[in-house]
Amino acid sequence: MYKLQYDPEICAKCRTFDCFVRCQYMDLDLEEARQEIHHLLRGEDSRVLNECATCYACEEYCPHGNHPFYQIVDRQEQLKIRPVPIPLTTQQVKMMAPRRQIVPLTVQAPVINMCYFPMLLGCVRGKLFEGASVIVGSDVFCNIMWLHFAKSSVIRERLPQVIQNIENYYLKESGVDELICFHDECYGTYAHLAPSFSIEVPFKPIHLFEYLTKKLTQLRSEIRPINKTVAYQRPCSNRLIPETQHWVDEIFGLVGVDRVEREHDRENALCCGMTIRAMQRDDLADDIQKRNLDDMESVGAEYCVFNCPACFFAMKEVVAKRGMTPILMSELCQMALGE
Amino acid sequence: MEEIYKELVNIVGQSYVSNHAEERFIYSRDMGTMEPSYPDFVVMPNSTEEVQKIILLANKMEIPIVPMGGGLTLSGICRPLKGGIVLDMKRMNRIIEVNETSSYVLVEAGASQGMLQAYLKKHYPGLKHSMPDAPPIATIAGNVLIHGSGHLSAAGGFHSEMLNGLEAVLPTGDVVRVGSCSTSPYWFSRSPLPDLSGLFLGWMGTTGVVTKLAIKLFPNLPFNDVRIFLTDEPELIPDILHRLARVQVAEDIVAAMAPRPDWLRGLQMLIINYGAESEKELTLKREMLRESVRKYIDEKVGGFMPIPPDMKRSFLEVPQSSISRFADLKKGGGFEYVGAIMPIELFPDAYRNGIDIAESHGMTYSLGARIIGLGHSMMFFFAYPFNRADAEDVNNAQKALEDTNEMVLEIGGIPWKAEAPAQKQIIRKMCPNTFALMNRLRAVLDPKGIMNPGNWEVD
Numbered sequence: 170m171y172k173l174q175y176d177p178e179i180c181a182k183c184r185t186f187d188c189f190v191r192c193q194y195m196d197l198d199l200e201e202a203r204q205e206i207h208h209l210l211r212g213e214d215s216r217v218l219n220e221c222a223t224c225y226a227c228e229e230y231c232p233h234g235n236h237p238f239y240q241i242v243d244r245q246e247q248l249k250i251r252p253v254p255i256p257l258t259t260q261q262v263k264m265m266a267p268r269r270q271i272v273p274l275t276v277q278a279p280v281i282n283m284c285y286f287p288m289l290l291g292c293v294r295g296k297l298f299e300g301a302s303v304i305v306g307s308d309v310f311c312n313i314m315w316l317h318f319a320k321s322s323v324i325r326e327r328l329p330q331v332i333q334n335i336e337n338y339y340l341k342e343s344g345v346d347e348l349i350c351f352h353d354e355c356y357g358t359y360a361h362l363a364p365s366f367s368i369e370v371p372f373k374p375i376h377l378f379e380y381l382t383k384k385l386t387q388l389r390s391e392i393r394p395i396n397k398t399v400a401y402q403r404p405c406s407n408r409l410i411p412e413t414q415h416w417v418d419e420i421f422g423l424v425g426v427d428r429v430e431r432e433h434d435r436e437n438a439l440c441c442g443m444t445i446r447a448m449q450r451d452d453l454a455d456d457i458q459k460r461n462l463d464d465m466e467s468v469g470a471e472y473c474v475f476n477c478p479a480c481f482f483a484m485k486e487v488v489a490k491r492g493m494t495p496i497l498m499s500e501l502c503q504m505a506l507g508e
Numbered sequence: 509m510e511e512i513y514k515e516l517v518n519i520v521g522q523s524y525v526s527n528h529a530e531e532r533f534i535y536s537r538d539m540g541t542m543e544p545s546y547p548d549f550v551v552m553p554n555s556t557e558e559v560q561k562i563i564l565l566a567n568k569m570e571i572p573i574v575p576m577g578g579g580l581t582l583s584g585i586c587r588p589l590k591g592g593i594v595l596d597m598k599r600m601n602r603i604i605e606v607n608e609t610s611s612y613v614l615v616e617a618g619a620s621q622g623m624l625q626a627y628l629k630k631h632y633p634g635l636k637h638s639m640p641d642a643p644p645i646a647t648i649a650g651n652v653l654i655h656g657s658g659h660l661s662a663a664g665g666f667h668s669e670m671l672n673g674l675e676a677v678l679p680t681g682d683v684v685r686v687g688s689c690s691t692s693p694y695w696f697s698r699s700p701l702p703d704l705s706g707l708f709l710g711w712m713g714t715t716g717v718v719t720k721l722a723i724k725l726f727p728n729l730p731f732n733d734v735r736i737f738l739t740d741e742p743e744l745i746p747d748i749l750h751r752l753a754r755v756q757v758a759e760d761i762v763a764a765m766a767p768r769p770d771w772l773r774g775l776q777m778l779i780i781n782y783g784a785e786s787e788k789e790l791t792l793k794r795e796m797l798r799e800s801v802r803k804y805i806d807e808k809v810g811g812f813m814p815i816p817p818d819m820k821r822s823f824l825e826v827p828q829s830s831i832s833r834f835a836d837l838k839k840g841g842g843f844e845y846v847g848a849i850m851p852i853e854l855f856p857d858a859y860r861n862g863i864d865i866a867e868s869h870g871m872t873y874s875l876g877a878r879i880i881g882l883g884h885s886m887m888f889f890f891a892y893p894f895n896r897a898d899a900e901d902v903n904n905a906q907k908a909l910e911d912t913n914e915m916v917l918e919i920g921g922i923p924w925k926a927e928a929p930a931q932k933q934i935i936r937k938m939c940p941n942t943f944a945l946m947n948r949l950r951a952v953l954d955p956k957g958i959m960n961p962g963n964w965e966v967d
Contacts, residue, residue, distance in 0.1 A: 254811030256740045256775060263771035446814035449805045451794060482816040 171325045171366045173243055177210050179235045188227035188237040193439065194453070195220050209237075209244060217241060218250045222453070223317045224440045225408035236365050238316070238408075245319035253447045258318045265314070267327065268307045271334050276302035276343045279380065282335070284355050285310035286478050292351070292499045295508040296391070297384045301349075308334050311358040313406060317444045328358065329368055336371050347373045349380045351499070353476055357409035377476065378416030381502050385423040392505045394425025399501075400470035400493070401428055402461075402484065403438035404477030411436075420498065424505035429468040433461050441480035458484065462491050472496050509548060512569055516551050516593070519561045524552040524599065535576070535586075535594045539835075540844035541894070541906040542584030542927055547574070547594040554599045556675065556683060556719040563717065564681040566593055566958050573679075574960045575713045577650025578620065580642055582844045583927040585654075585712050589962030595717060597647065603627050604720070607694070611635065611725040612672050614695050617649035617718050621827070624648060628728070636660075636728040638667055641827045649674075649718050654925040655710050655849070657878050657887050659781065659826050660726050662758040665881045667723070668709045672697055675720040676708055679954035687722070695722030707949065712931070712963040715953050726759075729783030731790045734823040735797055737778040739810035742856040745776055748810065749852050751800040753883035757782050757793040761879040763886075765859065766834075767872065776859070777813075779823060834874050840895030844905060846912040846930075847889045850921030852879065855888070857919045862890045865915060869908040887924060888916075931964055 186202035189195070195217065197205060208215035221241055228238040245251075251258065265285065281293050283305035293303050309331055315323040335348065350356035359374035385392065401417055414435065421428045433439045439461040442454035465473060465488075473488045475481040476498045485495035496504075509527075516525040526532075527549050536544040548571070553559045566573040572592030579586050579596075588594055597618035605614040606628070615624065621637075622644025628635050638660035640651050651658070656667040664670050673687020673695045686704040689695045698705055707715050737748065745763065752761060760781040767773045780797060784790035797812075804810040815823070822830070835843035850858065859875060866873035877888040890912045894905040913923045913930040917937050923930045935943055946964060950957075 251808045254738070254805060254808045256738045256809070257811050257813060259740060260738060260771055260775055260813075264769075266771075443814055443816075447811075449798065449811050451798065451812075455791065482818065483814075486817040 171329075171368055173236060173239050173321075174365050174367065175236050175240045175243075179233045180206050180210060180237070183233070185232065187230040187232055189217060191230045192227065193437070194222040194224065194457075209240065212244065212247070214248055214250065218245050218248065221245070221252065222440060222445055222448070222450075223252060223405070225316070225405040226436075226438075229408040229411050229436065239321070239362070239365060242316050242319055242321050246321055251319055253318050253444075254449065257447060258320065261318065262315075262320065262323055265307065265310055265312070267310070267330065267334075271306065271308035271338050273338050273342065274302075274304075276304065276339045276345055278302075278345050278347060279349050280304060280339065280343075280345055280347070281349045281351055282309065282355050283351050286352065289351070289478055289497075292497060295503050296388055296506055297381065297499070297502055302339075304335065304339055308338075311352075311355045313354045313358045313362055317447070324362070325366065325368075328363065328366075332359070332363070332368065332370055340372050345372075347375050349375045349377060351377050352406075352478065353404050353410065353413075354406040356413070357406040361409040376410070376413045376416065377499070378413055378420060381498070382416050382419045382423065385420065385502060385505070388506060389423065391507070392424060393507055395501070395505050397426050397471045398429050398469050399426045399472040399474050400431060400465035400468070401434060402441065402473055402475050402477070402480050403434065404475075404480050405440060405444075406477065407438075417498075420502065424502055426472065426474075426501070429470060431464045431468045431470075433464045441477070441483040443479050443483040458487055462487060465493060466491055472501070474498055474501055512565065512571060513549065515565050516549060516562065519558050519565070520551055520553055524554070526550045535579075535588075535596070537587065538579055538582055538584055539841060539896075540582040540584050540927070541842070541902055541909060542587060545584075545587040545589050546591065547588040548591050549593045550596060551593055552596045552599045556600075556677065559595065559600075559677045559717050559719055560681055560683060562593065562595060563677050563679065563958075567679065567681060567956055570956050570958065572961050573717075573958050575617075575717045577618065577647030578642070578645050580646045581650070581654060581925045583925050583930070585925060585927075585960075585963065589928060589960075592958070597649070597717075597719075600719065605695075606632055606635070606725070607696070608632060608635065610694070610696050612695055612722050613637065613725055614720060614722040615648055616720055617647065619648050620644060621646050621648060621651070625826075628725070632725075634728055635725040637723060637725055638664055638670060639826050640667070641831045643832065644827065648723060649721050652721060652723060653709055653711075653713070653718060656925075657880055659760045661878055661880050662753060662761045662882070664724060664726060665884070668705075670724040671705055671709070672722040672724060674705060674708065674718050674722070676716040676718045678716045679956070679959045683719075684716075689722065707953070712925075713960040714950060714963050715959060727783075729785060731785070731787055732781070732783040732824055733790055733794065734782075734815065734820055735780045735794065736813045736815060736823070737780065737801065737810055738775055738813050739778075739804070740775050741809055742776055742859045744804060744809065745778070745855045745859075746853045748778065748801055748804060749855070749879055749886075750883045751803075752778065752780060752797060753879055753881070755796045755800045756882060757796050758879075759783060763855070763877040763879075765875040781824065834891065835893055837872065837893040838895040838901065840897040840901075842894040842896035842902060842905065843891070844894075844909060845889045845891035846909055846916060847887050847924040848912075848916040848921040849880075849885055849887055849924050850916070850919070852877075852883050852886050854919050854921055855886070858888045858890075858916070858921065861915045861919070862888075862912065865908055865911045866890070866892065869904045869911070871904055871908045888921065928962055932966060935964070935966055
């Protein structure tokens with residue numbers, strides 16, 4: 170049930186092994202990458218399975234769209250290779266479980282999906298979200314985070330119900346067929362992960378960036394350019410949906426900020442470090458954060474813009490210590506509107 | 509009684525003596541499960557001389573006298589079991605001297621934890637004292653005298669071990685000083701003299717009234733962090749604690765276990781607070797902690813939780829307000845816990861038995877342990893909030909506490925700041941010659957038996 174659409178033949182025939190050669194956290198040459206792929210194909214334990222930082226990037230690097238990252242996670246789980254200590258995983262799986270407290274609610278478009286981030290409900294305000302309905306809570310939590318914990322089984326178990334919850338408790342009866350995903354993780358789940366596991370999604374997910382771009386375009390006359398230099402912290406889940414990246418540039422253009430070119434942006438983006446800390450690799454997380462912040466600082470970034478709440482919570486303090494302002498994308502847009 | 513009242517008014521002034529029903533009601537009880545016991549008088553002295561006069565009066569009239577600090581032990585120690593005078597020390601709250609170089613503070617016995625914390629923050633930001641997780645009104649003296657512990661106990665041991673010396677009025681009215689202050693103008697140490705402080709520590713106010721004391725202060729480091737090690741195997745905890753403590757990084761290590769929220773049930777959280785002079789040192793200490801338990805991390809049976817900065821702030825809070833919130837869980841103003849001092853290897857037994865007892869009495873609970881020194885012992889607590897307005901709930905809590913005390917003694921621990929009935933349980937287990945020695949000492953110090961009678965006594 171919900172079998173991953175992964176074709177071993179494609180990997181067997183691959184000659185570039187971009188998925189592993191381009192990995193920013195494991196230094197693998199072409200030959201080592203080839204051997205690792207073969208271990209993976211044979212279902213054997215391997216260095217990749219043990220050292221993967223679960224940054225999702227190989228999902229973007231694969232030129233064939235063959236889902237190497239999902240395959241790694243499935244294999245980790247099969248072989249009981251646990252990136253995160255068992256009690257931490259157990260605690261998270263319990264904590265993020267559906268509470269089954271959902272009740273039917275009539276909503277109206279636009280419906281903003283805040284996933285399981287009730288602490289960010291205050292972000293849905295002002296002209297950008299006028300008339301919007303908001304859904305939030307454990308029963309609509311997208312569950313994609315279990316990719317970091319080698320727990321695809323939890324996604325397979327919970328995600329179909331989450332999709333049904335959204336559809337049946339909110340959208341269907343209200344006659345709404347679009348869901349604005351505030352977080353990359355949710356959009357990545359419904360637009361990329363679910364189809365990769367043949368899980369049906371009856372509504373149309375819309376990325377927050379697409380929504381913001383449209384709204385800002387409508388409100389263009391009210392925008393006061395921010396005139397700041399910004400760095401963008403691209404989250405891991407955006408690796409699943411690189412087609413949404415152009416919206417970032419469009420939004421930055423509309424609000425009048427300059428996304429300076431830097432080493433660790435776009436396909437070379439670095440992890441925020443949160444998951445790597447859960448893997449008990451604080452030294453690696455420190456190193457990544459330092460390289461990332463040095464990079465932002467070296468290009469004179471004044472703001473560090475986030476879309477992922479987890480990245481924001483993990484990095485906002487260290488960003489501020491470097492004299493930059495941490496800010497969520499939605500807040501940046503609100504700022505441009507004088508809100 | 510009228511004569512005693514007049515004498516007390518002469519000593520402290522009318523505003524600071526009461527025999528009114530309202531005050532007698534308030535001073536007859538605490539938030540714990542012990543039955544109320546009414547005083548005849550409540551008196552608030554303002555100086556050692558006034559304390560001395562009150563004790564001489566009590567001695568002459570052979571009326572019991574019960575010293576009281578914040579009255580927050582929760583085990584009813586300040587209830588006057590045989591009536592008499594409750595001596596509320598809160599007016600004697602002066603911070604007399606801070607010795608920055610030798611890192612100690614001299615305070616009067618009514619000075620509260622919160623006052624000293626605020627005073628040091630304002631005047632000596634480089635120093636701090638070890639705060640218990642009690643409301644800030646708890647007194648420094650009270651906590652030291654009951655062998656309390658707090659946020660620097662992994663670094664400095666029990667609060668009684670942080671005591672440099674004290675001044676006390678004996679039950680006969682003599683004022684004594686013990687420690688270096690008996691011989692020197694400095695209150696720097698209990699050594700090298702015969703250590704008489706033990707005559708006042710752990711005695712539940714049955715040997716005299718402490719009026720001043722000096723305690724050690726510690727560096728208030730500019731960089732602070734917290735780590736939380738999580739596991740679900742209680743059998744591993746003694747070794748994990750041993751490893752974490754022995755690297756000598758932690759200021760405080762606390763274990764916390766609760767059935768709620770559901771996602772915490774069955775998990776043991778070890779909360780480790782530490783500080784440093786620089787970020788670099790802080791990182792080094794974090795690595796030392798991680799390496800100390802590397803074995804368990806590699807086996808994947810435990811690990812440190814990543815904690816976002818916003819969440820860290822609440823764990824760095826001193827004292828912890830979450831404990832007050834838990835104490836009020838059932839509303840109705842009832843809360844008591846068995847704090848038991850025991851070696852850390854008893855953790856699994858204490859944990860499992862504690863849960864069994866709480867569940868058998870239908871009590872919600874919070875279990876935890878504060879590590880003393882480098883894992884030299886721990887104060888394991890079994891906390892039961894209850895609704896004081898619900899007689900059945902009170903009764904269940906009482907039974908749970910009694911069973912817990914019995915269990916603690918059975919496995920080899922000792923109930924801390926024990927209620928009068930628990931003191932009897934301890935005495936039954938105690939070496940008879942030890943108890944005989946306690947009685948001989950008390951007879952010498954307090955020939956008329958006026959000091960907090962009913963405590964450390966058999967029926």
